[in-house]
Amino acid sequence: QSVLTQPPSASKTPGQRVTISCSGSTSNIGSNYVYWYQQLPGTAPKLLIYKNNQRPSGVPDRFSGSKSGTSASLAISGLRSEDEADYYCAAWDNSLSSWVFGGGTKLTVL
Amino acid sequence: QITLKESGPTLVKPTQTLTLTCTFSGFSLSTSGVGVGWIRQPPGKAPEWLTLIYWDDDKRYSPSLKSRLTITKDTSKNQVVLTMANMDPVDTATYYCAHVLWLGEYYYFDYWGQGTLVTVSS
Numbered sequence: 001q002s003v004l005t006q007p008p009s010a011s012k013t014p015g016q017r018v019t020i021s022c023s024g025s026t027s028n029i030g031s032n033y034v035y036w037y038q039q040l041p042g043t044a045p046k047l048l049i050y051k052n053n054q055r056p057s058g059v060p061d062r063f064s065g066s067k068s069g070t071s072a073s074l075a076i077s078g079l080r081s082e083d084e085a086d087y088y089c090a091a092w093d094n095s096l097s098s099w100v101f102g103g104g105t106k107l108t109v110l
Numbered sequence: 111q112i113t114l115k116e117s118g119p120t121l122v123k124p125t126q127t128l129t130l131t132c133t134f135s136g137f138s139l140s141t142s143g144v145g146v147g148w149i150r151q152p153p154g155k156a157p158e159w160l161t162l163i164y165w166d167d168d169k170r171y172s173p174s175l176k177s178r179l180t181i182t183k184d185t186s187k188n189q190v191v192l193t194m195a196n197m198d199p200v201d202t203a204t205y206y207c208a209h210v211l212w213l214g215e216y217y218y219f220d221y222w223g224q225g226t227l228v229t230v231s232s
C-alpha cells in the first residue's frame with residue numbers, strides 16, 4: 001500500500017482533458033514539493049512535473065501540475081493516444097525520511 | 111545530454127549480494143549540486159527509492175533497507191555502484207539509476223536510466 005494515494009485507472013477519449021489526483025499527508029505533500037512521472041509501456045519513468053507545477057524543457061504545456069494542502073493533481077489536456085501510460089506522483093516524506101511514490105494511475109486513451 | 115545505464119546480473123540466488131553499476135555521461139559527480147540515486151520497481155508495482163549519493167560523497171539511504179544497502183562512486187570512471195545484501199525473491203524488480211539535481215532546499219530525480227531487471231530465484 002503506497003503512502004501517496006492515486007486512482008488506479010482513468011479512461012478518456014482523444015482531445016479530452018483528464019485530471020489525476022494524488023493524496024498524501026502533512027509529512028509529505030503538505031510540506032514538500034510534488035513531482036510527476038510518466039512511464040510509457042516498457043520504458044523508464046520520465047519527469048513530467050517538478051516543484052509542484054514546473055515543466056522540464058521539452059514537456060508540452062498540455063501537462064500541468066497543481067498542489068493544495070495535502071493533495072496534488074496532474075492535468076493533461078488535448079489527450080492523444082501517445083499519452084497512454086502509467087503516471088506516478090512522488091514527494092519526500094519528512095516522517096519516513098524517504099521518497100514516497102503513489103501507486104500509479106494507468107491512463108487509457110480510447 | 112545526460113544518459114545513465116545500469117549493468118549487472120539479471121539473476122541472483124536468495125541470500126546472495128547484488129552488485130549493480132550505473133555508468134553515466136553528460137555530467138560529472140565532482141560538480142556541486144549533482145548526485146545519483148537508485149530506485150527500483152517490482153513488476154506491475156510503483157517505484158521505490160533505495161539510496162542516493164551526492165557530489166561531496168554524502169549518502170542517503172531508505173530507512174527500511176539501510177542495513178542491506180551500500181552506495182559508492184568512482185568519479186574518474188563516471189560510475190556509481192549499488193550493493194544490496196541478502197537478496198530475497200521479493201527483491202525481484204527493475205533497478206533504475208537516476209541523475210539527482212540538488213538545488214539547496216530541494217532535489218529531485220530528473221533523468222533515469224533504462225533500468226535492469228533483476229530476478230531473485232534459486
